[in-house]
Amino acid sequence: MGMTIVEKILASKGGRDVVRPGDIVTVEVDTTILFDNNFMPANWRDIVKVRDPERIVVVLDHRVPAPNAMAAAAHVTARAFAAKFGIKRVHDVGYDQGISHQLVADLGYGIPGTVLVCSDSHTCSAGVFNCLARGVGGPDVFYSAIKGETWFRCGETVRYQLTGKLPRAVTTKDAFLQIAGKHGAHATMNVEYGGPGIAGLSINARKTLTTMSAELSAEFATFEPDEVLIDWVRRRSRREFEPVYPDSDARYLDVREVDLGALEPLVAYPDTVVQNSKPVREAAGVKIDQAYIGSCANGTLDDLELAAQVVSGRRVASGVRFLVVPASQLVYREALKSGAMEKLVDAGAVIGPPTCGACGGGHMGVIGPGEVCITATTRNFKGRMGDPSSKVYMGSPATVAASALTGYITDPREFLN
């Protein structure tokens, strides 16, 4: 009996011939990412030695530029840690600033067949690169950085077989909301995306699916490799790698087809992501105070260009704050060159520096009591973006941009024909 992608990488990195669901496997870790929350006083412990500084990446992303003295102090600790061990891959405020999961994509840190850990739950984002990437706990990253290994419990795998082609104004965020709405949580399970439909999806579009898989509570999310992926990695990294394909007789808990061509714009209603999706047309008319595009799920060039297309030549409704936060400085520069930024700013968008910002309720666009936000980020938990009495609806960047224009939740197909 064959193995799924996750099982195969667990086996190769754990030095075993076979790995099956239920096994606990100790694996070598290729990349450990530490980010600013790890360096907060409540979480930080002074590290005496690390296994290999070349395998460590330090990213300041959740609170940049520092919104207050304590965040600034965490950044000071982070810089001192990087300097002490001569860590070269350091992403401070500046040219290479960005949300860690975006930097992994921008700079080729996600390598097929490898293991990558970070104590941010959306680390599964890097699974788009056919690697084993997942969010672990804070103590786990200390352990990985120091020992160069960690343990994983292998779960069953559900495969999503994508077919067809997305209709206009419909994105992989809608595909995700369809999956989350229909199938709910995938706790203790891995998800594997593949099928003929992936050929028509950019890496950015695919990455939305792996990133959002954190909301399915999946253990690992991965993509079947293809030429688009291999080419993306080769252009950004000089490392040798072996793409990992699932065995033809791999055992899945379930194989579920998703016909991309049959989708329509969806929105998740407030407070929970899973089993909470409805067509945007049903939510149409809900009044909003803020519209937000950004995060590790939807802050890519594709997302900003799509939003720019929606708002091009139009003006954001009065009384609505439209915030756009590119996921990295690289994306920011690309969006400046492509003209997307100009269209967004002309429409009335306020552009934030690349950071997690209000996605995690940290800073820059946090919402107040009773306010309503429509967001193209990752989570809409109660109080996630600010006050516990606020309400967060979640949709695609196209839906968010269309809603910013009208001041009400709006189907983007009205603006994109």
Add this chain to the structure above:
Amino acid sequence: MKFTSRVWKFADNINTDLILPNVAFYLTPEEQLEYVFRANRPGWVELVQPGDILIGGKNFGMGSSRPAARNLKNLGLACLVADSINGLFYRNCVNFAFPAMDCSGVEDLFEEGDTAEIDFDSGSIRNVSTGKTTSGRKIPPQLLAIVDAGGIFSLLEKEGAIAPKS
């Protein structure tokens, strides 16, 4: 490892933003405790007694990897048994030495306020108030060793890999 105490019950899909909201990130671990379940169960932290037991529903601890398990431990709770525990949260429970066990259907065995007896060595779970019993998925030995050692930080500290807490 065996605990007997009063039960607090929580619903399905309890997420880590509820246990440790972002607004509490800047506080010390002790100060953070005041914010536990403030959004969904205000006032609860005042009622919890050391040694109490949490019984949860499906996918307990979903969401981010923030050290929410540490807050449950620091509140003095003895352990967690939930219908299912989110994979990332489970790691954090092990790492912070907070005993946690999956047990399908456990929420049907208890009403809030019942007394539970949870045996982590055998996996047996008993409602002392009603006499009903069931059993959960035991913590694998490799992971139980981490819990026994007091969590990852204690382990690394003993090895001299991290400096002792100042």
